[in-house]
Amino acid sequence: MSLVRRGTDPAGKAMGERERGGKREKAAGSPEPAQGGELLYGVHPVREALQASADRVEALYLAHGRRGAVICEILQRAAHQGIPVYWKERRELDHLTGVRTHQGVVGRVKPRSGMSLEALIRSAGPAPTTLLLVLDEIKDPRNFGSLLRSAEAFGVAGVIVPRHRAAKITATVAKAAAGASEYIPVVEVVNISRTLLELKKKGFWVVGGVAKGGDPCYTHQFREATALVLGEEGRGLRPLVQRQCDFLVTIPLSGRIKALNVAVAGGILLYEIRRQQGCREEEHRGGMGREK
Template sequence: MEVIYGVNPLKEALISGGGGLTRIVIARGRSESAIREISTMAAKQGIPVEVRERAFLDELAETSSHQGVLGMCKPYRYQDLDAVIANRHPSCLHDLVLILDGITDPHNLGALLRTAHCFGVNGVLLPEHRSASVTATVIKTSAGAARYLPVARVANLARALDELKKRGFWIFGADAHATQSVSVPDYQGAVGLIMGAEGKGMRPLIRKQCDFLISIPMLGKIDSLNVSVSAGIVMHEIRRKTIWHNS
């Protein structure tokens, strides 16, 4: 079982249909409106609610910052590549799939899922190895976005890129050393965007499979951004060219 804790992550899980929740535990003495709302939503969905001592929640969550409420849920259910591609946002003319190569920090993964959801990404591809998994920490960091966005884990990321290309996708790789600015391509058509690990970037094999390499022009003395910030800049540019520019 996974543990989701905190008011907003639990509300988002309940709003999205329960998110695999099997029970909710509330710390004794917590009865403010947000907690009552969670209890009411859980009752409507037939999810049991328990009241326990705060120390019990501390032990389950392995932290004391759970805001007095947590949920036990089934492990995250991954989707397949077909489900990711099929999940095009209704406002978007073209598919956009985020591909993460070597993102091992769960907080970075959660932030990336949140950013991807906000920019109408179809879904996310993760490699089975050398990658963070979608855990309770990731779900919390994503502010619940992980419950709305299909994520696929693939055994071989290079083969998944080949499959995307067969289906008409252009593969763009974000690379700090690329000479082409992120603002140059028109991004018309289906796009697969690869973000690599901070510091290391994409693996050489994955880099070779990119149709285009793009970089974010920067003026500061520090030559790198947090990966979720970089992804947000690139995805905004893609959507600016393919949604807002054409509206």
């Protein structure tokens, strides 16, 4: 498979291709690199990876016939960053990714650099509107990805997850996050309970989301730097983690279904926290803080 380094013409065809006898032929170029690294697939994850960093994407693989405005944008960014583009049959991309939901767009990327808890706290700081999301053993990759998407959308400073017994950032997670995983720091820690204790020492209020038994989320006053903690769907927060929470909040439900998907619940709680923090921003500047 040969290399295409240039952008696209107005018709959406990759420059460097030519037509011969009704068949598309590749322009001569460098050989395809050896397989390695990590993969992203899907239009949004690949586009956001290109936009977020100039050196994260090492190569692109696009399905023959894939066109449109977004593909033009991806090709133009690849050309600007000097990223090689390889055109593949869809079945080749199915084999490469192990899925059929790649949308004809695959990127080979460098691994993300990790961040320590200390670095996250330093960069975020316990300002009145600082918001962190702590996930206690969320194992479903689609829930994890959806939570990352909501966290980025609501300006969460970082997401904290356990190093073990939890979903990792994979291509499936990145696709569910629609590219949000490229922007939001994700910190892995050994012990969630100890991490919550450390956050409290640094001035954060730790609020656990529970299915029942907590304060209604709209009556609880989210006045200061907040770490929202969510547990695995079904089981919820582990008892030791729940005991480290300063407060517990619940989303009141009025229908027959008495439980929400954890990703949906997380989005609602993040919105409510942000809504209150926005309304009270001037009050927060008056010096109301966690008592030491």
